[in-house]
Amino acid sequence: MPTAPPPPTYLLAGDIGGTNSRLALYRLPPASSPASPPTLHHPPPSSATAWCEYLNEKFTDFDGILRAFLSFGFPGGRDGYRVVASLACAGPVADNAVDFTNASGKKFSVCGRAVCAPARPYPGGARFASCVVVNDFVGLGYGTLTLDNSSGEVERLDGDREVVEGGVICCVGAGTGLGECFLTCDAGGAYTCHPSEGGHKDYAARNATEAGLKNYIVGKYDPAGNRCSIERVASGTGIVDVYEYLAGEDPQEVDPTIDQAIKAAGSLQGKVIGTAAKENACALCVKTMDIFAGAYGAEVGNAAVQYLPRGGLYVCGGLTPKNMHLLRGDGSPFLRAYRDKGRLSGLVGEMPVYAVTVEDLGLRGARYLALREYLRIQEEEEGEPDAPERRNADFGYPSLLVAGATFAAVALLKEGKNSNTHYWKGTEEAAGCPAGQLN
DSSP, rough: OOOOOOOOOEEEEEEEOEEEEEEEEEEEOOOTTTTSOOSSSSOOOOOOEEEEEEEGGGOSSSHHHHHHHTTTOOOOTTBBBBEEEEEEESSOTTTTEEEEOOOTTTTTEEEEHHHOOOOSSSGEEEEEEEEEEEHHHHHHHHTTOOTTTTTTTTTEEEESSSOOOTTOOEEEEEEEEEEEEEEOOTTTSSHHHHHHHHSSBBBOOOOOHHHHHHHHHHHHHHTOOOOOOOGSSSSSHHHHHHHHHHHHHOOOOHHHHHHHHHTSSSGGHHHHHHHHHTTOOOOHHHHHHHHHHHHHHHHHHHHHHHOOTTTTTEEETTTTHTHHHHHSSTSSHHHHHHHHOOOGGHHHHOEEEEEOOOOOOHHHHHHHHHHHHHHHHHHHHHTTTTTGGGSSSSSOOTSSSSSHHHHHHHHHHHHHHHOOOEEEBBOOOOOOBBOOOOO
């Protein structure tokens, strides 16, 4: 009697932010495929791709988002399909789990063990072999390894020197919050990404307006103390605080129509402010975005001084591609603040600075990590009989696999993002269930 073929394997990548969650699924060909033997140095390539973006505030928890995505009905075998996942989440990770508060004020929890052992079966027979949870900026950091600096995926902002191979890489990105990470290279040429909560460093006011802003934010969030973090200014939520402060200081500058639209926008208030500023429809919004961009540039400059990222300083996050007019050019508020480092301005000017213009960097990094986890599982299953019992053990990001696997993963991802893959993009419905079509 012929043996039934094993269930197909997918890589699931997730970029779970404070406002939105993006999920993507990449199908791997069978291990028996002669074109893609499952070895560390020749990892099997991904073929079809499906992805969808969700607004977190429409769901009570992450499990609802995951089930909505899996309800797409991905092709599986008689016994469903196997999934190896990596989820990059906006918060500090401990014990392969993260708890954070999203932009709508809801508590979100993501736990790798819970994903692998659901309370009820997933749609379509999905079975998770492993789920790795990492900080969202770890995902972004590894995502930079897939970027092509000459292909339009990034825009050079500053720096009079070229990238040093093997040099330190740094990422700073503003989205709902502000995140940072850095990567170091070992003797074998493999990079390790180090998570950080650098966006919570103290905010340093640079003029009288910013001093007043700092006092306003302290009074709003920490009236018993005297602390304001840089994230309270250089982020999507920070944009709203800056606008509120300026509106209180100069009420005659408030545009009633735009102000009403901002107040009615919920978690998208920052977007309304940014759009009004870009269209020059509101002087107060323009001033708000200039302060945001200045604070953003100053903090990126701090990262340049701290890490000396001669391997590249990448400005990423969801707000970067949407506000390039505030970042590029010698007279931009971002670059003026970035370069204003006193005696170290010359040193900062040496660092190659790039704005990341693609918006899937977090997904790329999560896919990179899911691939490395898949390769680790393959190695264990081939060589160690007790591997299944240890699949969901704590996941440490340093030295995940040998350098050869790292290079193979980077090459695969760079090839995959430019290949003739199929995209299945879902659109959210009122009930939160995505609908899509495989092209």
